[in-house]
Amino acid sequence: MFKAVSLFGRKKTTRPFKDYYVEWIETLKNTLLPLLRQSMSSVYLSRRLLSAHVEMIHRHFQAYFDALDLAASHDVAQLLYPDWRNPIEKPFLWLGDFHPYIYINLLRSFLDGDDDSDDGDSGGGGIQIGEGCELFDRPWNVVMAWKSPSRVLMARIDQIERGLRLLVPALVVRVRDVQAGFVARVAVDWGEGEKEGVKERLGEAMRAQMEEMRGVFVDANRLRRSVLAEIMAAINVHQAAVFLEGLAQFLVGFWDHELLGEFKRCKMPIN
Structure with a gap:
């Protein structure tokens, strides 16, 4: 319904956001993620270098949020109704971009894995021998970054999540009213x-x-930006490296050609 506004002469941005996003993902996949992983290895580990690469990825996300705001100021329809998004991404979108719950749910996945590992069951969610060869090339403080998080951190994560539970429904109500x-x-x-x-x-x-x-949309984008910034401010550099690696891998994975091919060949309807 809203997309038809272009028929009535609304000014469009000279560069579709899709073009920017493709370049943004390529930079994340081919440059920033490999650099982060390299700095997390036991051979290259330096707290200073790791901090620099963590900050580079965080700035990359902040630049993305800035680009979303700019694109919205020209033509918000291309973000709210993005026909350029692939079919795997679309179920995760909320008000024009990925749902902010993705950030907190990813964070919780590290904490849940730590809880499972305490059971003494080799089938739990903790780190297992043979789980990934990259683990053997990483120092202990990276591998164990999310083992036994502090009570202060847990309280801060709960606080961030409570804020989301208040703000997300409020934005949904605003959309309904509009x-x-x-x-x-x-x-x-x-x-x-x-x-x-x-x-x-x-x-x-x-x-x-x-x-x-x-x-x-701008307020929803501000929420996404602030949730990520609050998470980054609450965790240490080793936790941030593991978290950002997971987040980057999650987003890059949507553009995996093999996965997209399997998805398109799947005949089971997705609700």
């Missing part, structure tokens, strides 16, 4: 049966709708 307002404005013309100037009035309503949705 949509209801649009329907109410348009329904007046249809109800009164007026045909003259309907296209112009519909265009005005849609432009107003898109402007309101742009505000919601």
Whole structure:
């Protein structure tokens, strides 16, 4: 519905966000992630170098959030209704980009793995012999980065998650209110049966709708940005390296050609 606003002359950005995103993912995959992994190895480990590569990836994400805001200021429809996203990514999107719960759920996955490893069961979620050859090339403080997190850290993670539980529903309500307002404005013309100037009035309503949705998108993007920043501020450099490696691997994985091929060949419907 909102995407049709382009029919009424809304100015579009000269460069589609898709082009930026492809370059952003390629840089993450081919440059930043390999550098981070190299600095996490026992051969190259230096706290100073590791900190630098952790900061590089964090800045890469911050630049991405800035680019989202800029793209939204030109044409928010390309973000809210992204036909350029691949079919594996789309279920994880919320208000134009990945849901902020992804950050906290990834963080929780490290904590849950630590809990499982305490059971003494070799089938638990902890680090297992043979789980990955890269583990044998990593120093102990990287491998055990998420073992026994402090109570202070756990309390901070709980606080971040509670904030998400308050803000996400509030943004959903705003979207519903914006949509209801649009329907109410348009329904007046249809109800009164007026045909003259309907296209112009519909265009005005849609432009107003898109402007309101742009505000919601920017706030959702601010939430994503702040959740990641708060997580990074709460964890140490070794935890941050493991966390960012997992996050980068998660995003890069959506663009794996073999995985995409398997997904497209799958005949089972996905709800």
